[in-house]
Amino acid sequence: MKITVDEVKCCGAGQCVLIAPEVFDQREDDGIVILLDAEPPAEQHDAVRESASVCPAAAIMLDESA
Template identity: 80%
Template sequence: MKITVDEDKCCGAGQCVLIAPEVFDQRDDDGIVVLLDAAPPEDQHALVRESAAVCPAAAIEVAEDA
């Protein structure tokens, strides 16, 4: 799995951080997503998929075959 985030799309809702705090964080100044781990371990994959699914701005892209 490989994750990419589009900071320009991010609206700072923070759902990804609440769901997968080991993979995502937010910048203090504006709340924009920060990717902590672009290739997380398998135990985080379900949480990453959920984060991408609930992102209101569709700013998280997950490549399963990476």
């Protein structure tokens, strides 16, 4: 799995950080997503999928073929 994020789309809701804190963080000044691990281990995949599905801005993209 390979993750990309669109910082321009991100609205700073923070759901991704709550669900997968090992993979996502937020900038202190504006709350925009920070991708900590673009290719997380398999045990993080379910949390990453959930993060992408609940993102209100659809700012998290997943490539499951990677």
